[in-house]
Structure formats: structure tokens, C-alpha cells
Amino acid sequence: QKEVEQDPGPLSVPEGAIVSLNCTYSNSAFQYFMWYRQYSRKGPELLMYTYSSGNKEDGRFTAQVDKSSKYISLFIRDSQPSDSATYLCAMTDSWGKLQFGAGTQVVVTP
């Protein structure tokens, strides 16, 4: 069983809708959580970085961490066609190596 589970999608939404992405994990020691965006034929680009539980907002992006449920989410408000990409969650404890989810492909249709 993978330590980090992420639905591969694709997730298709109309322009302007809210995109909701999530990952579940099994290692209770994880405390650093990240979301990356990856466009086709490009490297992952960091979107959000959070430590421990709670919410973090940055523009149209909101990251949520629920350590009690071992569940993290990323919400994208007012989605645009330029948000079409693969979104990867990643997490680690203080000393370990980053564990990545498989990525969710998002398609925002005009």
C-alpha cells in the first residue's frame, strides 16, 4: 500500500468553478505538506507549503490539512483554463524524504 494516495482523475470542471483536490496518507509522522502544479512537459512547480494542521490561503488557492483524518485538500477558486495541469501532493516528516502522490489531472473547460 502506498503511503500517499491521490485520485489520478481526470477531473473536468467548467471555467469559474471551484476545483477540489485531495490526498490521503497513512504515516502519522508526516507534518510538512505541499502541493505542486505540473504542466505538460514541465517540472513540478510549488504552489503551497504548509506545516501541521490548518488552512492556508494564497490568492485563489487554499490548502487544508486535517492530521486527525490524515487528509489534505487543495481548493482552486474561480478556475481558469490556465489552471489545467496535473496537481501533485507531497509530504514528509522532519527527517524523511518527500513522498508524492501520483497526481490528479485537472481540465478546466472554457
Place this chain on the structure above:
Amino acid sequence: NAGVTQTPKFQVLKTGQSMTLQCAQDMNHEYMSWYRQDPGMGLRLIHYSVGAGITDQGEVPNGYNVSRSTTEDFPLRLLSAAPSQTSVYFCASSYSGGQGRSNQPQHFGDGTRLSIL
């Protein structure tokens, strides 16, 4: 802003050939790593380094070799290429969280797409 630069962008090899994938960063990051990305598998760590002269194995190290003689460069060597090594390879770098910790956000290059025939 160069960030993390990977060369080549594409490469086709025959089984048994060897080659080196190059990675350079200009952010003075202590921590550097190599990942491979395969469909449905996410990013898997091959090797990493917490500073010049220090390297260690990740999740899938077999068939790969690394060295780190400078802070800036972290090449990945395929010793004898096999079809199972067909993948997209990403190099990443970050500040260390101190004492070799790797909990800081990593900056990625744009990858090398490698096909082994």
C-alpha cells in the same frame, strides 16, 4: 533566473549503453535530489545529496550512480541502460532544513525524457 537546469531534454539509448544526465542549480541549495516519474507512480526518489561530497540512496537506486563534487552540480549516471529505465527524470534542489533534513520545498528542473530501446 536559471534555477535548476537539466540537460539533455531528450535522449534515446540502446540497452547496455551508459550515459550521464546533468543537473545544475544556481540557488546555493545544499540539498539536491533525482526523481523518476512514471505514469501512475508519481515521483520516486533515486538518489539525493545533502551537500558536496555526501550522497545517499533513495527509494529506487538500482542501476544509477551519483556524485557531488560541487554545491552546484549533481549528475546522475546510468551504468548499463535497461528498458525499465525508460522514464522522465527530474532533478530538484532545496535549502536543507538543517542537519541533513529534507523537509523544505524543492525546486524542480524541467526534466530529461529518456527512452531505452
